[in-house]
Amino acid sequence: MNKTLLKSVREYKKQSILAPILVILEVLMEVLIPMEMANIIDIGMTSGDLHYIIQRGVILVVMAMLSLFFGISAGNMAAVAGAGYAKNLRHDIFYKVQEFSFKNIDHFATSGLVTRMTTDITNIQMAYMMSIRLLARAPIMIVLSWVMTLKYSVKVALLFLIVIPLLGGTLIFIAKKAHPHFIKVFDEYDILNNSVQENVNASRVVKAFVREDYEIDKFHGISKYVYTLFTKAEKIVAWNSPVMQFTMYVVILLLVAIGGTGIIHGTMGTGELTSIIVYALQIIGSLMMVTFVFVMIMIAEASTDRITEVLEEVPEMQDKADAVTEVKDGEIIFDHVNFSYAGEGGNLSLKDVDLHIRSGQTIGIIGGTGSAKSTLVQLIPRLYDVTEGCVKVGGIDVRDYNLEALRDQVSMVLQKNVLFTGTIYDNIRWGDENASDEEVQRMCKLAQADGFVNEFPAGYNTQIVQGGNNVSGGQKQRLCIARALLKKPKILILDDSTSAVDTKTDALIRKAFREEIPNTTKIIIAQRVSSIEDADQIIVLDDGKIMGVGTSEELLKTNDIYREVYESQVKGGEDDE
Template sequence: MLSLLKSLREYKKEAILAPFFVSLEVFLEIFIPYLMANIIDIGIKNSNLPYVIKLGIVLLVMAGFSLFFGILAGRYAAISGAGLSKNIRHDIFYNVQNFSFKNIDKFSSSSLVTRLTTDISNVQMAYMMGVRTVARSPIMIIMALIMSMRINFKISLIFLISVPLLAIVLISIAKLAHPYFIKVFKNYDVLNNAVSENVNAQRVVKSFVREDYENQKFKNLSKNIYDLFIKAELLVASVSPATQVVIYTVIILILLNGGTSIVIGDMTTGQLTSIIVYALQILTSVITLSIVFILMIIAESSIERINEVLNEKTTMENPKNGEKVVKDGSVEFKDVSFSYSDNMQHLSLKNINLKIESGQTIGIIGATGSSKSTLVHLIPRLYDVTQGEILVGGVNVKNYDLEKLRDSVSMVLQKNTLFTGTIAENIKWGNENASMQEVENVCKMACADEFINEFPNKYDEQIYEGGNNVSGGQKQRLCIARALLKNPKILILDDSTSAVDTKTDARIRQAFAEDLKDTTKIIIAQRISSVENSDKIIVLDDGKVVGYDTPENLLKNNTIYKETYEAQKKGGVIDEN
């Protein structure tokens, strides 16, 4: 928990005031039993009504102030707890935004969501209870023990024996329960991932009639969490009976010893009453500590998971005084090799040497798994090369300011993503300051204007759930328009027209040729027709460049390109549909 307290920041004042007012509340409560003893031994025993009324008024005033300080302590604890939760959530989210693709690959999206919600809620609850209890219980135990020792040292020794014994039991339970809670939250990640996949893939689930399978999978995952929780909670549940046994044993021992002391005259009835109250205060504080202890057991697992994300450092350094101007769209690969695991024995790309002139249109083809997407991901530094270097505009990409580099390299990824909002808002992700005229122009280039104008609200039409209310081809064209709005030096299309018919695909390429003459265009495609008019085509096979030439020369000299070309042209009728 201490590692997360730095996230209090602007709520430090409330975090200090909460235990301060708790302390005042406790100091007042401590003297109440002492005054009660005086009322019994002096006022009631001597039938001194004015004395009883006087101390009774003092007791009421002290109880009133104690209540007031308790309310203030609760208020400040709630504010600082909610503030801590808000800031931790902020810190995690902002740190994730700085992650490279390599960092993101380490955490699943469902795991990050669990950490941002369930784990932070656990920490908030433990903190809100802890910030009051850490101040209240130790002070209450120490002060009540001192007051009881002043009354009767012998009887107070019962507390000294019982409290450490109970602490040993609680610590033992915590050590046994902690591993189960770690497993619980890991299984929460798996469950959330399954739910997310199921919700996002409902069309697939229903089309394959796999509802029963998905229901059973969810049931098994949920049952696994249930079983783990039962094991953990059975251990945690033993805290309550353990504390109850100690409390009643202590009270019985006090009554036995106190009753004997009263009979022989070593103790008064009022003193015994106050010691019982002090005993209850001490043991109630121990119980409260045990409850917080349980919350801390649960929170400890959550804290570890939160710290994993907070302490994760981006694998991609952004130079402090990085180059801010990309001169042109030229790209050069110099002896580039890449591995997702940084293991040179498992390279996805091997010894890549390429030179692309600014303004050229470059096609990339290759079999599935030939690392086409991996190659283009290296240009805007979505990943860093394992070996070699990549130059954009004659400068190593690692020397550019990341924001400026990525502003100059516009990329339409293989998996198209739209966000909840209007069509115009989605396209303006490319340039939030763009005018509507600019938005309409890029939509025309991407051949998206024709279906946008058919919507009732046109550019104000709402996009829902990542674009589920538009077709695959429409989504691709909207994503292309969004990329074009950046007015990039380099435009990369990663199989981004696969859901578009060949006629529209040809119109988009024609628009690129006419309107993006100075922009370098790199197009990954499975269809030869999408790249056959390129200046040059890169042919990849098993992470190696096995061909880089004009389409005409490749057709003569490259076996892979020739076989792909002939296979698709023979199936031309199918390809056209």
């Protein structure tokens, strides 16, 4: 475990410290028990002293009970520490991801983040729990058992000095051979999870195109590869047990030979030989534990690197100490903006964008696929930072604002609409968690959502399933618009957010905007000319450049791109009629 991850132990330090202390006490009892057994056999039974046998027997029972108590207590402490550590790690990763900009999130696939918060953290939890128990237990057990063996027989103690490093080295070698295969598995887990997530999210498309067999074959291929990697690793690790068993039997045979000779010559008692055999089993068992923990730590090492990568990722956007916390109005200025998703030196998605939008204006943006319409508006709430130039809102560079304050005043309905599990009330209140039922309903009326919501049996208490799959695309868009309006923003951005509604509903939404939020700057990205025809200004984008700015009438006279789109839609519609 590295220092970055160990910071997450926090309030579970007490349990993390107590667990190994209790384990040491447990080991101490287990090491003393064979010595008492030897005394009972060699002194009590040999002399026929029943009083001595009972006395030592009582001590033996007390030691066994103490060992049981210390062992159970250590297990409980380790379980609490491990589970608490895992809980804190999940908390820290989740909170860290909330700080990420879109650029940071782009570094990690969604499936990769899910794997890190589930499988990887489980691996670390198990390794941590075993480390604070077994890594404390095994070395102490080996040392104390060897010291007790030395008390009875120097020859046997010397034998262990040969066996311990030889067996330990062999087991560690086996573990290291398996390690690379375990590392590969976690990368494949990301791919496996991504395949499952993609298939579930797109289940309707899969069924519509009857591609179930293809998806099953794809999943089977990835799953089989994960199985192959795990099988290779487990086959290597499987050598642990036979090597241990072989070593144990060889050691016991040698002990019997040495001990038997000692008993014949009267230099060793039967009880002492019994104790030495128990100590041998304790030493070999402890070596097995060390190897097992070593394998777990190596598996967790790959998980540790993956989680550390997330925790040490520096959020691209940081609030300044003197960040501005109030947005004056909805004025927007693009001052010779260049932008590349790859940063400086990358291919530019936006090129020398120079633009001035006055507060309260309605702005339409139109352009072909890939013309960077969404990229342009994502710079306003600072979802990405400009590569060159600056974007100003309310006369202040967006980089000088407190991020929360800025995004509170820039309400954005993204191209891909997302609803969350919960009621319609719950989803709309993402815009304002303290909004009353009446405010929610009013915003739904403005977004032309009130009508269909009231048709549901439960109305606004209707449960939205994961992903909003129990409402249509147009209904989802209108609910997302209502959610954005509830924030009462100074700037409202609709990124092609009315594409799934009919033209009449689209017109009613725009009419509500004009009448109800006249002072809010409204930016509407659309593919339909009719959605932006009445805007104060229309911006024509092509290949990341502004090719024209003006009203619909002005652009029809001066801009070939706009005229072509307008004629293909308006005149094409008339021909159809």
